[in-house]
Amino acid sequence: MEKFDTPKLETYLKTPALKSDVMTGSGPFKANADMQKSLGFPGKKVDNWQQVAIEKMGETISKYRSLPVFLDACVKCGACADKCHYFLGTGDPKNMPVARQDLFRSVYRRHFTFAGKYFPKLVGAKEFDESMLDDWYNYFHQCSECRRCSVYCPYGIDTAEITMAAREVMNAIGVGQKYCNQILGKVKKIGNNLGMPEPALRDTLLDLEEEIEEDTGVAVKLPLDHQGAEILLITPSADFFAEPHIDGLIGYAKVFHQSGDSWTLSSYASEGANFGMFIGNYDIMREGALRIRKAALDLGVKRIIVGECGHAWRVAYSFWNTLTGIGDGATDEYALQLQNQLNQNYPQPQHIIEYTYDLIQKGRLTFDKSKNDHRTVTFHDSCNVARGSNMGGIENGQFILPREVIKAACNHFVDMSEGTIKASTFCCGGGGGLLTDDLLELRVKGALPRMQALKQSEEKGGVNTLAALCAICKSQFSKVLPYYDFDPFMVVSVHQLVSEALVLDGENSQQESKAL
């Protein structure tokens, strides 16, 4: 394991001095030929890669308006420069959003603009050579596509769009990242990022049912492929496998149990995450969304609800209607069939937080908040939820609803400082396809701004619990918290808090006597 120094937490977040090339390197592991080919990408770097790359750049620029606008409009004002958690954590100037974009922009200028073609030196236009490709691969895998920079840019320039385009171009020339592409291959073959086959999933769910019944005396079910259920739950597969995610899954199950709505998971579409977004590939992203549409059609459900996963919710909320016609306006027969089948009295899809929040508003859930009295909770706004979606259909609902759900289940809630939450939230450091061990140094350093804010809330507010609603955030925090001398087990799912305080009908009194 490579050694590196964990940054020190100061009393407040400092903008680092530039440390050129401190994060230079060969980037994360590359996808092998099989992984590449399974997604329809070249197995290895193609011989005429420069030509192919420039053509692919031209194609993406002609298909996504964000690209020509963002590439032309930047005035290099530097507003974004100190907003990226990877820059704040590493000091590498190429991790300033504008400098990251410039890796793409300099090639764009060279090949697609008048000034760059005829006066390259004047406007910083550069050729797409080997060393540029190395920088692309390295630094476009040091962006978690969290969009924090876009909030501060006077033109709304979103580096995530550029990163996605760059990854799309690199995949087209046969240079793909192992972590993302291996996972996408598994989704294609098995239906989830883990590669968890149906029997293992079924066994895990039975195990959880057993556990809940042992704990509460109530037979809470976690149905799989239940034909004719009211609700299809699409959740990140990490919820089936990892800690603390799985306690969130138990929380969803308890909420469904209390509501009385029948629900089901799908073994065919057992993944909410959609890494197609991370690599900027529309077709792969659409394929993932269509799997869910098919599952919904086959199971005959009336509602689709998405579990705690940041980018899954962005894809579901912002893109599903475009990709699959889940809501309205689509014309193909499956979309029409789905629109007829789904209950359009509800927004489609909905987030589990919206679902739980509605039940709380209607007074259908009872909580014993004292169960969470040993916790002082703070909430980490996940970047894709905060800056790529909404909840509840009200302005800033994506910030309000999760906090209201937490407060319904906990007596002690403290927010981290302004400027580090809500629209300005800092990424956990592991999003956007970077949650891989070969990027551990980056992940630890990129977590610095969030850790800084957490430290403050620990010292000032006595926070001992960090609630999140994204599988990546939860895994990332579990991993990096110890580097900053926090307890890795302080991370919980929002629905774990719900789960612990929710009073189930017929819950055994043994539980209460234990609590006393």
Place this chain on the structure above:
Amino acid sequence: MSLTSILFTVFFYLAVSLCLVGVTLKVIQYASTPVPLKIPTAPAPLTKFGVILRMMREVFLFSSLFKASKWTWLFGWLFHWALVLLFIRHLPYFWPGETPEILRQTESLRYAAFPLIFGLSGLLARRFFVDRVRYISAPSDYLLLILLILIALTGALMTFAQFYPDMGKVYAFAEGLITFDWSELPSGGIFLAHIFMVFVLIAIFPISKILHAPGVFFSPTLNQVDDARKKRHISDWAFDKEKNSKGG
């Protein structure tokens, strides 16, 4: 007409043509490039009206920049508004015939030269002294600021340091450009330098980062309504893909 006058007259039309054609082509490119996905960024408005308010806040107040960096905001905002005021201040020169009363009241706008120079100098100083901004600056970034500063300085010299050109000739020349009734330039190096640099600025508009001016209106993160669940948003190329594939 003198050769200088002819050259400047030709250069004016050339610069304006380059600007108009170039910007039109760029706007056509932006407008005709599809936006396949809903990507508004936070805080995303849920209605069209909200988008209009957001755009106004960005364009008139530079609200995102204000959140990002107070100094950059101060310099940038002063510079842009001063430029607008000075643009208005210059309109009387070009107004054919009798100058309307309202434009004759613009005399005091000339003081906008000071915030203009202050703002631009601040922005240039940032490029030199803030290491992050220095790192991201290309030669063209410095040159554009220097060009603007020189335009402002030459203008200010004429207005405030008594280096007046023959104002009658200025009016005649400027009006002539608009009415195609060309006339002789006044003499004076400062005046010639001033208008030469302005013409250069106009000419490079569509091939430089000044494209942020039309660009901001096309920025999908800023101009989209956050209503993806309610209303289907789809681009032509994605729609074709859908028609030609068997989904389900």
Place this chain on the structure above:
Amino acid sequence: MAAILGAEVDEEGYLLNIGDWSKEIALAMAAEDEIELTPEHWEVINFLKEYFEEYDFAPAVRVLTKAIAKRLGNDKGNSRYLYSLFPYGPAKQGCRFAGLPKPTGCV
């Protein structure tokens, strides 16, 4: 390709062929990570292998902790304990020592 005791591993040190696994390989991997394998470690490794044999997949962490609780006692059936055995994570490090593929995804 890298190898450990002659068995091929991927760039992250996971066996390419599960059939190559042997106790010696597990010991060698543990030595690389500066971990001494105790009987408790072996209980975990053995359970991982058994589960994988049945399901062609590694057990969820919760399934693992419950199994370990049954085998080693309730006080040891929690992930805090498992992390003390496998500091790099029971799922990832445990699977590597057991010769299983690395769990992927948001884990």
